[in-house]
Amino acid sequence: MTQHRGKFITFEGIDGAGKSTHIAFVGDYLKARGVDLVSSREPGGTPLGEKLRELVLHEKMHLETEALLMFASRREHIAQVIEPALHGGAWAISDRFTDASFAYQGGGRGMDLAKLEALEQWVHPHLQPDLTLLFDVPLEVARARLDATRSLDKFEQEKADFFASTRNEYLRRATQFASRFRVIDSTQSIADIQVRIAAILDELLAL
Ligand SMILES: Nc1ncnc2c1ncn2[C@@H]1O[C@H](COP(=O)(O)OP(=O)(O)O)[C@@H](O)[C@H]1O
Ligand SMILES: Cc1cn([C@H]2C[C@H](O)[C@@H](COP(=O)(O)OP(=O)(O)O)O2)c(=O)[nH]c1=O
Secondary structure, three states: OOOOOOOEEEEEOOOOOOHHHHHHHHHHHHHHOOOOEEEEEOOOOOHHHHHHHHHHHHOOOOHHHHHHHHHHHHHHHHHHHHHHHHHOOOEEEEEOOHHHHHHHHHHHOOOOHHHHHHHHHHHOOOOOOOEEEEEEOOHHHHHHHHHHHOOOOOOOOOOHHHHHHHHHHHHHHHHHOOOOEEEEEOOOOHHHHHHHHHHHHHHHHHO
């Protein structure tokens, strides 16, 4: 009998939108329905990727070096974690993926989107998420949530116009790739967001 390929779900949004809050919920929801699940994050997801994460979140570097390190981490993550999971019939959920490179390095920092497209073609010409949950909030809401919770990394210390451009690029991609994106209004309560996510996951489980 051929093994069914698992589904690939990614989580996106500007820092403080509430992405991490809902990843655990999605994991529990899917596991309770018998889904075999592998959960990881980007940058990171592998021992080498976590070392790259340390560098890229804390060191100053050329914009294109930053993009290349994101994709280097991603290459390793796909080879070691995502593809083996999907081919083995498990589902893979990733806290951020390539949409984040378009939003942050492309939208936020202004890197040429054609160069990011070239990297995407190189690193994963055939792989795309089956579902991307985009947690969307106004900048002020995200900033207030961040300030309330933790010490800020290199990206989280960026100014409002950086996050405005990042958010816009996420929303532009959500329109461009409407079949895989679901935009979640993250100003709602956590309970209301969970109801929305459960409905979206039920659709995917039924496929
Ligand atoms: N819908 C929400 N309403 C109120 N607070 C929220 C909501 N979602 C997340 N938070 C809170 O905002 C903070 C940042 O959320 P987090 O999930 O860490 O964001 P992200 O992973 O997107 O950076 C956390 O303290 C979290 O409890
Ligand atoms: C995957 C990825 C992340 N990033 C940035 C976005 C985030 O600010 C940062 C780390 O993401 P994240 O894991 O969301 O941070 P935290 O655990 O602190 O919530 O990396 C990029 O700039 N490009 C990328 O391709």
